[in-house]
Amino acid sequence: MKKGFARRAIAATVALGMGMTLAACSGGGSGGGSGSSVQSGTYKGPKVTVTFWNGWTGGDQQTILTKLVSEFNSSHKNIVIKPVEMQWADISAKMPLAIKAGKGPDLTVAHGDDIATYAAQGLLVKSDAIVKELGYKASDFPPGLFEHGVYQGAQYGIPWSVTPLGLYVNKSVLQKAGISPTDIPADKTTYLNDLQKLKDKGIQGEWVDGYVFTGTFEFESLLWQYGGDLFNKDVSKATFNSPAGVQALTWMVDLVKKGYSPAKVAQDGNINALIAGKTAFNWNGIWQTSNTALLKDQWTAAPVPQIGTQKGVWSSSTDWAFVNNKGQDKNKTQAAAAFVEWMENHSTVWAGGGELPAANKTRNSSSLAAQYPNLKPFLSELDYAHFETTAPGIPNAEATITVAVNNAILGKQSPKDALDQQAAKADQLLAQNKQQYGG
Template sequence: MKKGIARRAVAATLALGVGIALAGCSGGGAGAGGNAVPGEDYTGPKVSITFWNGWTGGAAPVLVPKLVEKFNSEHDNIEVKNVPQEWGDISKKMPLAVKAGKGPDVAVAHGDDVATYAAQGLLLPADDIVDALGYSADDFPEGLMDAGAYKGAQYGIPWSVTPMGLYVNNDVLKSAGIDPATVPTDKDGYMKALEALKAAGISGEWVDGYVFTGTFEFESLLWQFGGDLYNDDVTEATFNSDAGVQALTHMVDLIDKGYSPPNVAQDGNIKGLLAGQTAYNWNGVWQTTNESFNEIDWTVAPVPQIGTEQAVWSSSTHWMFMNNKGQDKNKTAAAATFVKWMNENSAGWAETGELPAANDVRNDPTLVETYPNLKPFIDSLPYAHYETSAPGITAANALITTALNEAVTGKKEPKEALDDAAKQANEILKQNAAKYGD
């Protein structure tokens, strides 16, 4: 962590004694009824709380223990035990662990997993915790709280966001006679730059058919053309709308018209950018921590507006309070204090290649002064779109990548690929409704 970045945000005076209705939760148990979460500081007896997270790579394995150690040193009555493990292992272990009363007291999950955990009865509703901690939707990027909601209740408190941006190899642009200072912001400018690069024998953007990052680019374009992944109640896939066809056709056209080579491998586009073989790459904020960028002259900007409106894909992570069998009310209250403290001290999280979700931390000028490459990502948050909140949604989402891959490899036309994927996704949505009771 860089010195001077981690800092505690100025906290408002928060109301005390807001109760959490744990008694009505499926976990029940002697320690689960009528507890009160203090506004910012837990004042009950000493407790030890367990924290599960999937932060096993990059800077996180160093940063998280330091944050936990600092928190523990400042709170004599709370001991946080950090238990990092792979995200996939967490999702497999969580149901049995929580139902047996052996799960974590607090955990972090991606936005598209929160509703699944909630539908399984694994989470405590967090509305009263949100109120007790003084949070509102205005404390985070617009729409982000919705990614942690399910059936009208709040189950997640935002921790981080990871929007896409346009990474640029300036040396490649210069070799094609393009001024790197003129980064394209719309379709006209972007296509002109790609045409100039093509004339110089350079494929300006390498399009891939994989989640990282072709799927994220497609979803950004879908929203830019005015579409959405699903209908409002997530009972029908809509990514095969006219907007979806326009988005996928744009990507296929880049290949067919020679602006991108065919059959780009997984991560081949970012590798091509770093090797000086291409000029532009749509990729996530996490690439700002890629040390290979130290070897090239590069910049990053918001993704260009190809469609009719500004939009960009972003993932997110959220805090969750677990509904363990016999959950101790004091541990939940202590976990709430931990979450508040972590969000207030989240500026250094930029070291991991993610943006702090808390507006007051992220908007502090010191953050961009220390991490200037984050500015275009921060600037794009007002029009960012986050994960669909619905139980079991990841299985349906996987079919979007299937359609993308089929189209960019020429196996199917964009409309056919999307229609086939949407049909299969709709079946999964029906199965999810039966499985989770929606």
């Protein structure tokens, strides 16, 4: 499981195990700080220490971050970046009280579906002026991503990384079924043909689960492929139970019914089966490219196949956000902005931790492709990727999607009944979020 999404996974697990509660996220307040100006990423003020909260607690990402921070600190005599690692869920829980007391970080990183919540709680500085001075604009990032950092007309996030889903393939398993490992399925017909060939050899070709990782992300990708969406435009109503949603979830359930997938796949059972040579395909995130258990010559990755009427794939993102502490030191905010620009300009190595740099100029550079050839299939998906919904408190409504997927995959409900029931619960949560946060 990708640790970066622990907050959403925890919410979904609670919903699955205890029933969906109708309480909105804690916090309150309206609006954020007024913003601070910087001059093209430079900082010439007094020496400051910038505290930076993030959820990269281990593995390659933490190692890469430590090296980048050390390099930045050694080249900036008047700025000291002090990273503080903690679980993503702990950041959400601890920031409101810490910021109210003036003891929060000066800079943080948030997932795309957390930005609006933090902004509505008054935890973040409006960063329009910073963005303008640094020269960032929507066209510097994948389509639709920059706008996800906007809340009530103000910019609060600067994109840092993106993590699309892809199709992981065990080449040796394909060969057992007489399928060329170079002929990776890209459409519905070819994918079904391969699954049938695998079944004929006694191999269940794709293990479908009902968890956030990766059943929910696969369902959402299929929903968009069939022309649907998760919520309506103003995020006041769930729409994942549309005919497109029913088609998407029915596709997944049918994989189990037809014997292409076993029933009751455990959390992470699908990626473990791929590694063990028990299955051929796994829809999973780009972070698995750094999974050392995947033998180098055994696997490859490709864009997810187009099952529906159009291309579509789920992707998450992370954004830099400037924190609105009580009595926030503007010098620290300016220094934090200088650090953000420096990091964006040195983000090629971030791909080594299983995330793509959000900045187009870095991500599309020849050096990144040369250093990390396994990432090439994911690069091509970003033109049609869909990122997290932007609305205060949205993670609680997102969790209902996993409940629906789980209930249908386990055969507890039909796809339509499962989606309808959870969409109704999501509507209640969305209404409570509107009441709490004001839109």
